[in-house]
Amino acid sequence: MPSVLLPYDQRSLHYYLILYNISMNLLKLYSLQFPLCLFTRCHSQPPPVLENPYKAEEFLRILLSLYLPPKVLEPVSNDLKKFSKRIIDEIDELGQQAELHQPELIQYSAWGERIDHVRTSSAWKQLKNVSAEEGLVSLPYEQNFGEYSRIHQAAKLHLFSPSSGLYNCPLAMSDGAAKLIKAENISSLKNSAFLSLTSRDPEKFWTSGQWMTERMGGSDVSRTTETVAIHQNNCYFKLYGQKWFTSAVDSEMAFTLARIRHSDGSADQRLSLFYLETKLDDGTYNAIQIDRLKCKLGTRQLPTAELTLKGCVAQQIGNSKEGVKQISHMLGVTRLHNSLAATGVMRRIVQLACDYAKKRTTFGKSLYKHPLHARTLSFLELRTIKATAFALDVSRLMGLVENGLDSVNNSMLLRILTPLLKLYTGKEAVHVISEGLECFGAQGYVEDSGLPRLLRDAQVLPLWEGTTNILCLDILRVHASTDGEWFSILSGEILQRVRKASSAGLGTIAGKLNSDLALFTMFMEQVFTDLVLFETASRDIAFRLCELYIASLFLDYASNNKAHRIMVYIAEQNANHMYRR
Numbered sequence: 001m002p003s004v005l006l007p008y009d010q011r012s013l014h015y016y017l018i019l020y021n022i023s024m025n026l027l028k029l030y031s032l033q034f035p036l037c038l039f040t041r042c043h044s045q046p047p048p049v050l051e052n053p054y055k056a057e058e059f060l061r062i063l064l065s066l067y068l069p070p071k072v073l074e075p076v077s078n079d080l081k082k083f084s085k086r087i088i089d090e091i092d093e094l095g096q097q098a099e100l101h102q103p104e105l106i107q108y109s110a111w112g113e114r115i116d117h118v119r120t121s122s123a124w125k126q127l128k129n130v131s132a133e134e135g136l137v138s139l140p141y142e143q144n145f146g147e148y149s150r151i152h153q154a155a156k157l158h159l160f161s162p163s164s165g166l167y168n169c170p171l172a173m174s175d176g177a178a179k180l181i182k183a184e185n186i187s188s189l190k191n192s193a194f195l196s197l198t199s200r201d202p203e204k205f206w207t208s209g210q211w212m213t214e215r216m217g218g219s220d221v222s223r224t225t226e227t228v229a230i231h232q233n234n235c236y237f238k239l240y241g242q243k244w245f246t247s248a249v250d251s252e253m254a255f256t257l258a259r260i261r262h263s264d265g266s267a268d269q270r271l272s273l274f275y276l277e278t279k280l281d282d283g284t285y286n287a288i289q290i291d292r293l294k295c296k297l298g299t300r301q302l303p304t305a306e307l308t309l310k311g312c313v314a315q316q317i318g319n320s321k322e323g324v325k326q327i328s329h330m331l332g333v334t335r336l337h338n339s340l341a342a343t344g345v346m347r348r349i350v351q352l353a354c355d356y357a358k359k360r361t362t363f364g365k366s367l368y369k370h371p372l373h374a375r376t377l378s379f380l381e382l383r384t385i386k387a388t389a390f391a392l393d394v395s396r397l398m399g400l401v402e403n404g405l406d407s408v409n410n411s412m413l414l415r416i417l418t419p420l421l422k423l424y425t426g427k428e429a430v431h432v433i434s435e436g437l438e439c440f441g442a443q444g445y446v447e448d449s450g451l452p453r454l455l456r457d458a459q460v461l462p463l464w465e466g467t468t469n470i471l472c473l474d475i476l477r478v479h480a481s482t483d484g485e486w487f488s489i490l491s492g493e494i495l496q497r498v499r500k501a502s503s504a505g506l507g508t509i510a511g512k513l514n515s516d517l518a519l520f521t522m523f524m525e526q527v528f529t530d531l532v533l534f535e536t537a538s539r540d541i542a543f544r545l546c547e548l549y550i551a552s553l554f555l556d557y558a559s560n561n562k563a564h565r566i567m568v569y570i571a572e573q574n575a576n577h578m579y580r581r
Contacts, residue, residue: 045443046359048352050092053159054084056351059385062564063392064155066557072145076152083134083156091130091163095301097123098165099453103250103303105293116290118250118303127167132205136160137175138198140402141182150399154340154392161344166302166457170207170248172337176330177208177255183329184318188235189275193253209254209278210330211307213245219470221257222324225271227309229258229316238287238311239274249290249305253277255330256314257323270321274314287311298456332414335422335465336398339391342429342461345454346384349436352451353377356440376439380432385570386550387425393553394421412489416478417549423471424546426462433458472538475545476531484528490545491521494552497559501571504559509571513551520544550574 054060061077068076101121109115135142139153161168178197181189196206216224227241239258246254257271280286289308296304318326354377357368367373397414400406433455437444444451462468478486494517501510527534527541534541551574557567 046356047449048356048359048440050088050348051351051355052084052088053347053351054080057159057347059388059566060155060158060347062566063389064151066560067151067392067396068145068148072148072152076145076148076155079152080155080159084159086130086134087159087163091127091160094123094127094130095163095165095167096450097121098127098167098301102300103293105290105303105305107290114289116285116288118290118293118305120250120303123165124167124301127165128170128205128207129202131167131171132200132202134160135200136171137178138200140175140399141178141198143403147396147399147403147405150395150402151392154336154395157337157340158344158347158388158391161341162348162454166299168337168341169299169302170209170251172334172341173210173248173251173330174207175337176210176333177253179333180255180326180329184326186275186317188315193275196252206252207248207250209246209248209251209256210327210334211243211246211254211256212327213243215242215244219466222271225257225259227256227258228261228267229272229274229314230261232313235316237274237314237316239276239309239314240311241309242291243307243309245294245304246307247299247302247304249278249293249303249307251278255317255327257327258314260316260320268321271323272320273317273323273326275317276312276314286313297459298453299460300456331465332398332418335418336391336394338461338465339387339394339421339425342425342458343384343388343391345458346380346387346429346432349433349451349454350377350380350384353380353436353439373439376435380436380439382570382573383428383432386554387428389553389557390421390546390550391425394418409489409493412482412486413493416475416486416490419466419471419474420542420546420549422465423462423468423542427468429458429461430455469539472542473535475538475542476534479528479534487521487524487528490549491517494548497552497556501555501559506555506558506568506571509558510555513548513555513574516551517548520548547574 064073064076098121101123103121103124104119106117106119107114131137134156136153136156139156140149143149145152157168157171174197178194180186181194181197186194193206193208196204197208199205212221212225214221214225214227216226225241227239227243229237229239231237237258237260239256241258243256254276256274256276258274259267259269260272261267276286278286278288287310289310291306291308294304294306317323354368357373357377358366360367362370368377394414394417397410397417400410401414437451437455440449440451443449446452466474495514498510498514498517501507524541527537551571554567554571554574558571560567
């Protein structure tokens, strides 16, 4: 395999000296000038303290200043300031309570009646109310800031997710459901379900499920779906089957896939899409039996269930046998939400680790003054910065496409970058949080510190909405459907930023990225002729594409006349391969 995909030599003493300087400089850029620990003589260890998340994250504020025009930036910033105060004063405690008081399934009443009641905590219910009031789903549909509304929403979700008690999961599916209704122009749901999904009134706000996974698995739904739909009248059907992994089972509605079974007993090979409401007008379940709640590694705040559909009344959406294509509208949105959850929890562990480094004294000095620890924190900081920039840029693209400011390039970029973003941020989150826990020593392993939960919950991020390998294979599907055009568009976008940077006096940095891209393009030209090699190398290709695109982002930021010095600094380090995977 060409050397472009092989790790760089990082063994020289010179490398480590440079890396030390980078670590200390990066800390200085973020003004991490901490006082000496006042607890030196204490036997107890001071805990890290959650700061106001928007105030503490300078990089997010810098990014927003680059992406938003002044007339949008001011109201968005004001909203984020108020929301961050609410996170400190209210939301974070609700998230902790949701973890302590997890959902419970009560299948039978005291008199033997099957009731299948999912009992959730008051904190979980209050998080739903907060989500409605803050417009965490409704923002991109209210369109107060046009194409910038997705960026506004993305920033709020990034701040919300680590304190959300996993309520960001039903919000992801609800946003996806609203997007599907709007994109498919489903008139029968526009004045009912859509209004409920996008309401800011807690009494009217609905959340949605996304029921795809069955007993045979969730990735290859076209072949593994066993649920059947039997026609009743007009567009209504009854669904029979099992849904094996249904998150947010307490939602008011769901979209799901099934095969239509005809009167002669035959069933469609291709799946159709159905809309259902989980309960009937009398409050009883819509022929849905809850078999059990899942016992999971993490995300225990979230009620996830195995269901049996026993004649569940559902409405067919659109044409028959186009269900997979239709539900893809949801997948793009939920993958973006997944990525924002990843960047949010990465930021949280880094913020707590930096705060702890102020207070913890070892070997006679504050922890942050140890060069090796400073290097570790700088690695975590930079990986978080890169993932956050990537997520916000894909949010920008989604806003452009949704608002009709579309082009072939924007649509194609959104199509290829969304799965790349999700796989990149999912993996990065697990790595960053695991490393972040080490910054607390043994305390990072103690459950009542609240820190291990971050890792347990983060482990779902590479899994939900497509595992890393499944998302890598998505590149092959895009390649087949576009005859390779996707790579020309993506590499063209990177080259455009290289030329802009060269014109802005950043020729040395731009030249290095240009050389990297040229080598990678040569490799891809070989890969395109051998689909077996393409699949085998697809994981390396995917992560390399992510790194090249992120490098081009920071080059673009550095070229901006409003660029903060940290953008130039990170662009230089990307060009020098210091922080490549």
